[in-house]
Every structure is written in structure tokens, then in C-alpha cells.
Amino acid sequence: MNCCGLLTAEKEPVPLKSVEVELEVRDHVATVVSTLNYENKEDKPLEAVFVFPLPGDAAVCHFSAKIGQTEIVAEVKEKQKAREEYDDALSCGQQAFLLEESDQSPDIFSLNVGSLRPGESASIRLEYVTELAVQADEGLRFCLPAVLNPRYHPQGSEDVCIQVTSVPASLVPYSLSFSARVSSSRPVSKVESNCPLDALQYLNKEQTQATVKMTAGHKFDRDVELLIYYKDAHQPTAVVEAGQASAKPGTLMGDPVVMLSLYPEFPQAMMSSVASCGEFVFLLDRSGSMAGSRIKSARDTLLLLLKSLPMGCYFNIYSFGSSYEHIFPKSVEYSQKTMEEALKKVEEMGADLGGTEILMPLKHIYSQPCIPSQPRQLFVFTDGEVDNTKEVINLVKRNSGSHRCFSFGIGEGASSALINGLAKEGGGHAQFITGTDRMEPKVMQSLRFALQPAVMDISVKWDLPKGVSVTALSPPITALFHGQRSLVYAQLTGQSSEAVEGCVTVKYSLAGHPSQNQVHFSLKPAEDTRLPVHRLAAWTLIRSLEMEERECGGEQEEGVKKKVVELSVQSGVSSAFTAFIAVNKGDGEVIQGNLVLRNVPAPRMMACCMPMPMPQYCNSFSPVIHMMDNYYQLDDSESCLPKQPPRTPLLQLVSLQKASGCWVLDPALAAALGKTSEEVEKPKPASVNQEVWATILALIWLHGFKKDAQEEWELLAMKAVSWLRAQNAPCVTECVEAGNALLGCNMRKDDLGL
Known part of the structure; x- marks a missing residue:
């Protein structure tokens, strides 16, 4: 076959037959239930291993397996204990199921289905909740990732993990069915997708509830993107969710939790004046996987950015692959001369620098002293195929006091954990450019954010009735942008016989002027057995603690890790240090014979015009490929991709x-x-x-x-x-x-x- 990518070894049977996904969206919170249907058509017992992507901010909160009429619900346990329990079960001839998050990137999971008897079927149910990001056109974006592009493994890394099998997206051997139910207090105006959908069906005359299904016959060969639009959606809201009846009062799961959505509105006078200062640093991925239309779109976008910069600012452009380059030794003042010099170099840029090693250029940028009175704004453009995601995000967080980071994920399979993490920890904004999306409008929206004056001295004040206390679960807000949502989670403890209303005031300083936004809300909690707000709050706290654990050492590190494990087990939400484990101890029948390992392939997006030697995988858990990007070291002029049209x-x-x-x-x-x-x-x-x-x-x-x-x-x-x-x-x-x-x-x- 003249198609790049890996096939399943010797066309072995793939035991995963179909994936069914049910999405429920309430305002901007999505609950996703995925059912993976397995069948062993071979004459030997199987172990199936599937490494697949999830949204980087997904709080995985339920995992169960159904074999015949028997359902086994998994428990969250410390990761090493869960792995040992899984191995012990298989060695005893029992069926077991293990779901765990990658040590390197929180948007990659591994699912082990152990001891599937000949002729036997199993349904695996996986549930997670996630916040939906607000797009430039005010739509809410849900993405079901299908594509798992090989993540570039930086030289010198020695992580021990497992193998990943992937195939070109067109050869995915299992099908997908997808349905969504959307509800809100405001009417649903439309739902759009990059995949074919049946017509939107409204469930009431107010049009606040609707369902939509993907057209039958869709192959799971690309990320499924859904854009949901509400009328007048961007209003500040607060949702109070009742605690779990079986949980102890005073704990996170036992108390009510409030989710506060803020949409700050800045005075028009502030918004009409664009800042004429700043140091703008553009960091462009030139790895081989950026070849063709991606690198051309990035060049066009840099042209627009450079023409839009204000006089009096400073700028520089870095590009990276296996190595990195910069146009100027340090940031220079923006002028006709420096702009022309930069644009000339941009025109020559191709996707010809090999792998995706983003850490070294970031370290170099942060080693440069900041320019007085010129706030640093970093723009990162990448297809996000890196393996050391957590290390990169940690570096941005450590330097978050000196800059804002705006990130852009380009193409199918860009790591949402990397793109969202860069923006979240860097106090900026994340955008994804997929399918036929044009990069330019999304990037220019982020430049408008970057040109807004930085919001300083942000504080959140809670005004609650006597007898009710509040515990913040979210990290402190470090960035606010006009009209962009900020989410705050908090635990409410105690009860009051008096007022049934609370108030939150967010105070901040904008260009030296004090300002504030206020939200009043009912303290009467709403019941939801799935507890999506509690799960998201727990996930937010878990991620904050994981970040803290990576920054400390010794006994303190162990103490934070213990806290994460306790919170993960209590809330039923997975973490970097825990895993879901389910063992079928039901019928007592021991499975005979040696298990045959079958790797379920994940789809991968790649240019299919070049025959390619099979790359070597390292023995690792995340989908790590040595030098994968180097097979694409081509300038656009040399590539067999179609010639790009002249400028518009x-x-x-x-x-x-x-x-x-x-x-x-x-x-x-x-x-x-x-x-x-x-x-x-x-x-x-x-x-x-x-x-x-x-x-x-x-x-x-x-x-x-x-x-x-x-x-x-x-x-x-x-x-x-x-x-x-x-x-x-x-x-x-x-x-x-x-x-x-x-x-x-x-x-x-x-x-x-x-």
C-alpha cells in the first residue's frame, strides 16, 4: 500500500467492533457516555489494548464492563495497586478491565480488556464530563477526539510505558454512532458539525431543548466537532448543585458546590483604545507534520499579525522542529525595516525542521530579560504532537508572572491538553483550527485580547448568609478578557435559615481604574444524580494539586500525591496517580490457555502521498514515535502535495x-x-x-x-x-x-x- 502509517500487524483481527457515544449538554457543561463494543471472533482468549485520546480537560468519572448479563463497575484506586490487581486477575484466569491516564499527557488514556473468551462479547461504558470552550463566534465547542497522531518523543527521554498501534484514518476498522441532547435556560439557535448530521429536532416550543444525531454510516476517521449556539448565551450565571446523599457533609462530594460563570464587560472607552506597547513573541511549529496547507496558513497568518502590530511595540519570531531558530537575536522595535526583514524570512519558512521539540525554544524565550513597560505576549502555533506535555505546561506556569500565552492547535489530533494547558497556565486564550477552519480570524481575535490592557489585582469576594461558609476549589483567576468566560468552583458548607440568595463580586484593576462585576444567585441547590458540577470541581482541584506536586519535592511531594489519590478515590474522578480497575469474580470459571494480545488501532491523520518506512516505537505508554516528523522534512516546493494558490x-x-x-x-x-x-x-x-x-x-x-x-x-x-x-x-x-x-x-x- 502506498499509504503512510502503521497497519495492524499482519492484518490481525480487531476485537473492537463499534463505538456508541451519547452526549448531553446543559448550558456549557457536557456529559459524555461512550460505549465500546468488543467481540472475540478468534478461537483463543484475548487481551485487547486500546490507547486513545480524550479531551484534555475531561473528568473521567465512571467506567464499567458488561459481559452477558453481568455488569462490573470499576473502582478508582492508586495506579500501581490497580495495575497489580489487573495482572493478578489475569494470572488467576479471571476477567479484568483497566483504564488509566498517560503519565506524560492527560489527554491520552489506555484501556486494557483482559481475558475475553472465544466467541464472547463485552460492552465497556466510559463516562466523563467536560466544560465547553467559547469560540470566537460565541459558539460553544465540543470535540470528540478520534485521531491520535504520534506524539514526538524528545531525544534523551527515558520514559517507560506501552506500545501504540495506529492506522491511517480511512482504515479504521470500527464504526461510530453519535447522538446529542442539548438543553439550556436560553433557546438553542443552531448546532453545526464537521461531520454530517441529521436535522436538529426541538423537544419543546420554547426551543430550549433539542436533539441531534450523526448521519448513519459515519466512519470514526476524524475528530467529531460540534458547535452549539444559544440565544443571548453569554450572561453571568451561577449553578448550585446538591451534594451526594451518601457522602459525608463537610466533604467535597457531600456539600453543595457552586459553579460560577463570569463574562466580564469592560467599559467601551477601554476597549476602543488599543494598547500601543507590548513585546509580541511568535513561536511557530515547523515540524514535518506541518507540511502543505498548515505551514502556508501559518505564513499568511503571520503576515496579518505583523501588519496589525502597533507602532512602538517590540516583536520577534521563533520557529522550531528538532532544533529552533529566531529571526532576531532578541526582540526588536517594530518599524518598517524590521517588519520587512521579518516578512522576508517568514516567506522562506517551510515545514522542514524535523520533530516537535517545543521545550528548548520556550526555555530560550523565557531566558531573555523582559523589556520594561512592554508586557510580553507569547503566541504558540503547533499541531500539538508532543510527548512531554506536562513538562511544557509546567515551564509556562513557572513563567506565567512575566507574560501571557495564546495557543493555537492546528489540524486533527492536536493535543487539547497541550493547547488548553498553555493558555490556561499562561493566562491567555486557546483556539483550535480544524477541518476547513481558517486560522486568520481566530488568531486575530487572540491578538485583540493581547492588545487589551492586562487586568490586575483580581479578587473574588463572596457575600453569603450567616451560617454558610465557602471554600474555593479553583486556582485564583489570573486573567480576564472582555466577553470571555471565566469559571470558578467553590464548596458551600453549612446551612442558613435566613436569606436564600448569595452574591459574588469580582474586583479588578483595568488600566489603573478599579472595576467590578457582580452575580447574584439562588442558594437552593439543584439535584443531579450524575453530579457533573461536583466532578468538574474535583477535576479542577485535582489538576491544581498535580501541578503543585510537580513543583515540589521530597516529603511535600508525597503529601500532595496522597491528597490527589484521596480526592480522586472520594470523587470517582481519575487522575495522574490513579486508575479505574474492574475484576469479574462472578462465575468462578477460570479462563484456560495463553492470552493473545490484540492492539486496537487508533486513527491517525497524515498526508497519504508518500510511501514511508515503518518507524520504531519506543516501549512506552503514550503514543511515542522516534523521529516520525523527520519523514516529512520537505519544503512545500519539494512536497508532492498540491501547489498552494497565490495570495488572495x-x-x-x-x-x-x-x-x-x-x-x-x-x-x-x-x-x-x-x-x-x-x-x-x-x-x-x-x-x-x-x-x-x-x-x-x-x-x-x-x-x-x-x-x-x-x-x-x-x-x-x-x-x-x-x-x-x-x-x-x-x-x-x-x-x-x-x-x-x-x-x-x-x-x-x-x-x-x-
């Missing part, structure tokens, strides 16, 4: 803008506007200089022909308007009228911001 008219016009914000009247601008030089020069009012005329024409063209892409060019247009105002140019109204006549538009001065 929008990018052609953008590329001609000067760093100051103006355009120059020359043949290149005329061509970008679809005119000849003579047609462009002739209508210019006599008293107006050429740059003013050229800049007004460019603004008219952008507003007249590219309104649908305004989020991409809005910042560079603001820069152009600022430049025009500084010129105190005469005859602006006359210029706009003449420009309209030339370009066939109908813009007013106000439309252009003039």
Missing part, C-alpha cells in the same frame, strides 16, 4: 501596507484594487498627497468588498485610520467620494472610521 486579493492588499498603517500609491496597489496605475492616479484630488489618497482607497476597498472578513483586517484598518488622523489631511470627504466612484462603492466617512 485581501492578503495581496494587506501585504502592501506599511508598518505605520499607510499605503503607497504605486502599480502594485493599483493591481490589488483591480485597476491600472492611470485609473487610480487620475481621480486623486490635487491638494491631497499620494499616501493619503492610497490609504483611503485601501480602506474603501476593505469595507466595500471584504466586510465578511472584517475581523481579519480590523486592527490594521484602525492603524490606517490613526495614521490618517495624524496627517490632518484636507479634502477627506472629497477623497471618499472620488474613491467610491473609482471602486464602485458607497462608503461614508463614518463607515471608514474617519
Whole structure:
């Protein structure tokens, strides 16, 4: 076969036959129930091992197995004990099931189905809860990861783990059925997906409840992405969930837990003034897996970013693979000269640097001293196929006091643990670019966030009736962005016979001005037997403690680890130090014969135009491949992927803008506007200089022909308007009228911001 990737060894049978997924979304919390159906069609007992991805922020809270009429519910136990119990069960001829999280990355899990008798079937039920991220267009994003791309294993790593089998996505041997139920206090306006869906079915006349199913026959060969839109969704809310009746009062699971959703609204005066300072560091993945459209899209995005930076700021561009490069030895002041030098180097960038070793360039960036009065903003672009995820996130957290980190996961299979972790620990914002998504609008939204003044001195104050106390479960808020959700979890202990309402006030300082947002909420808890809010709160606390454990040592480290294990066992939520274990002790019949190991392949996205030698896996748990990316060390010019089209008219016009914000009247601008030089020069009012005329024409063209892409060019247009105002140019109204006549538009001065 002329297709890259690994096949199951010698086309061995795959015991996983189908995956059924039921999704329930309430506002922005998703509960996911996956059922994996196994069948042993061989004449020997099997052990099936499946290594697969989950969302990086999934709180896995239930695991059970059903064989015939027997259901075995798994328990959460300390990881080493669970592994020993699993091995002991298999050696005694019993059936056992083990589910555990990777030591290296919290978005990869391993499922061992032990001792499946000949002809026997088993259904494995896995349940998790997760928060849905808010997208640039205000939709809520749910992603069911199918694709598990090989994670690059940094040289010198010596982790001991297990083998992973993967195949090209088109060869996945099991099917997927997927259904979703969405409910909210606000109407559901629409649900979109990258996979074919049946029509949305509303369950009530208020349209606050709806169901949707994936069209039958879908192969599980790509990540399933769902975008859910509510009417007026972005309102501050607080949900109080009642504790577990069987749990002891005073414990996290026994007390009510509140989930607070904040959507801070900053004063308009603050939002209209864009910061003219900052150090902008762009870190671009140039590993082999970024080849083709990914690297081209990244180059186009860097063009837009560089044109949109404010005068007076500083910047630098790093790129990395197995090694790393930087355009300037240290960040330089933004000017026409430095912008042109950077853009020339960006044009030459290919996906030709080998593997995905992101740690070393990050260390180098953090070793550079910060520039006084220029807050550092780091933008990371990667397809996220790294193995040492936790190490990378720890490094960002240790340096979070000196910068904000904005991350972009590019393509199917990008590690959500890495992309979300970078932004969360770096006080920034994460975006995912998959399928036919365009990178540019998402990146420009993050640049707008980066240009917002940093919010300082954030504090959360709870006003509760006498007799009720609060324990924060979330780490302190370190970043707030206009209109972007922040989540806070807290445990409520005690009872009050008085008021049934509580209040939370978030205070902060914005550009030196004190500000606050307030949320009032009912203290009457809602019952939910699945306890999704408690599970998410426990997961949030577990992740904070795991981070703390990696930063300390000795006895203190062991103490934190013990706390994590206790909390994980109490809440039933998995962690880095625990695993789910289920043993079938029911019928007492010992399984005879040696077990045959069958690895269930996970789908992988790769360019299928190159025959490729089979890479060597290290003996490791996470899907680690030595030098996988190096098979893709091709410049786009050498690649067998289709040639990329020339720049779009929008990018052609953008590329001609000067760093100051103006355009120059020359043949290149005329061509970008679809005119000849003579047609462009002739209508210019006599008293107006050429740059003013050229800049007004460019603004008219952008507003007249590219309104649908305004989020991409809005910042560079603001820069152009600022430049025009500084010129105190005469005859602006006359210029706009003449420009309209030339370009066939109908813009007013106000439309252009003039």
C-alpha cells in the first residue's frame, strides 16, 4: 500500500467492533457516555489494548464492563495497586478491565480488556464530563477526539510505558454512532458539525431543548466537532448543585458546590483604545507534520499579525522542529525595516525542521530579560504532537508572572491538553483550527485580547448568609478578557435559615481604574444524580494539586500525591496517580490457555502521498514515535502535495501596507484594487498627497468588498485610520467620494472610521 502509517500487524483481527457515544449538554457543561463494543471472533482468549485520546480537560468519572448479563463497575484506586490487581486477575484466569491516564499527557488514556473468551462479547461504558470552550463566534465547542497522531518523543527521554498501534484514518476498522441532547435556560439557535448530521429536532416550543444525531454510516476517521449556539448565551450565571446523599457533609462530594460563570464587560472607552506597547513573541511549529496547507496558513497568518502590530511595540519570531531558530537575536522595535526583514524570512519558512521539540525554544524565550513597560505576549502555533506535555505546561506556569500565552492547535489530533494547558497556565486564550477552519480570524481575535490592557489585582469576594461558609476549589483567576468566560468552583458548607440568595463580586484593576462585576444567585441547590458540577470541581482541584506536586519535592511531594489519590478515590474522578480497575469474580470459571494480545488501532491523520518506512516505537505508554516528523522534512516546493494558490486579493492588499498603517500609491496597489496605475492616479484630488489618497482607497476597498472578513483586517484598518488622523489631511470627504466612484462603492466617512 502506498499509504503512510502503521497497519495492524499482519492484518490481525480487531476485537473492537463499534463505538456508541451519547452526549448531553446543559448550558456549557457536557456529559459524555461512550460505549465500546468488543467481540472475540478468534478461537483463543484475548487481551485487547486500546490507547486513545480524550479531551484534555475531561473528568473521567465512571467506567464499567458488561459481559452477558453481568455488569462490573470499576473502582478508582492508586495506579500501581490497580495495575497489580489487573495482572493478578489475569494470572488467576479471571476477567479484568483497566483504564488509566498517560503519565506524560492527560489527554491520552489506555484501556486494557483482559481475558475475553472465544466467541464472547463485552460492552465497556466510559463516562466523563467536560466544560465547553467559547469560540470566537460565541459558539460553544465540543470535540470528540478520534485521531491520535504520534506524539514526538524528545531525544534523551527515558520514559517507560506501552506500545501504540495506529492506522491511517480511512482504515479504521470500527464504526461510530453519535447522538446529542442539548438543553439550556436560553433557546438553542443552531448546532453545526464537521461531520454530517441529521436535522436538529426541538423537544419543546420554547426551543430550549433539542436533539441531534450523526448521519448513519459515519466512519470514526476524524475528530467529531460540534458547535452549539444559544440565544443571548453569554450572561453571568451561577449553578448550585446538591451534594451526594451518601457522602459525608463537610466533604467535597457531600456539600453543595457552586459553579460560577463570569463574562466580564469592560467599559467601551477601554476597549476602543488599543494598547500601543507590548513585546509580541511568535513561536511557530515547523515540524514535518506541518507540511502543505498548515505551514502556508501559518505564513499568511503571520503576515496579518505583523501588519496589525502597533507602532512602538517590540516583536520577534521563533520557529522550531528538532532544533529552533529566531529571526532576531532578541526582540526588536517594530518599524518598517524590521517588519520587512521579518516578512522576508517568514516567506522562506517551510515545514522542514524535523520533530516537535517545543521545550528548548520556550526555555530560550523565557531566558531573555523582559523589556520594561512592554508586557510580553507569547503566541504558540503547533499541531500539538508532543510527548512531554506536562513538562511544557509546567515551564509556562513557572513563567506565567512575566507574560501571557495564546495557543493555537492546528489540524486533527492536536493535543487539547497541550493547547488548553498553555493558555490556561499562561493566562491567555486557546483556539483550535480544524477541518476547513481558517486560522486568520481566530488568531486575530487572540491578538485583540493581547492588545487589551492586562487586568490586575483580581479578587473574588463572596457575600453569603450567616451560617454558610465557602471554600474555593479553583486556582485564583489570573486573567480576564472582555466577553470571555471565566469559571470558578467553590464548596458551600453549612446551612442558613435566613436569606436564600448569595452574591459574588469580582474586583479588578483595568488600566489603573478599579472595576467590578457582580452575580447574584439562588442558594437552593439543584439535584443531579450524575453530579457533573461536583466532578468538574474535583477535576479542577485535582489538576491544581498535580501541578503543585510537580513543583515540589521530597516529603511535600508525597503529601500532595496522597491528597490527589484521596480526592480522586472520594470523587470517582481519575487522575495522574490513579486508575479505574474492574475484576469479574462472578462465575468462578477460570479462563484456560495463553492470552493473545490484540492492539486496537487508533486513527491517525497524515498526508497519504508518500510511501514511508515503518518507524520504531519506543516501549512506552503514550503514543511515542522516534523521529516520525523527520519523514516529512520537505519544503512545500519539494512536497508532492498540491501547489498552494497565490495570495488572495485581501492578503495581496494587506501585504502592501506599511508598518505605520499607510499605503503607497504605486502599480502594485493599483493591481490589488483591480485597476491600472492611470485609473487610480487620475481621480486623486490635487491638494491631497499620494499616501493619503492610497490609504483611503485601501480602506474603501476593505469595507466595500471584504466586510465578511472584517475581523481579519480590523486592527490594521484602525492603524490606517490613526495614521490618517495624524496627517490632518484636507479634502477627506472629497477623497471618499472620488474613491467610491473609482471602486464602485458607497462608503461614508463614518463607515471608514474617519
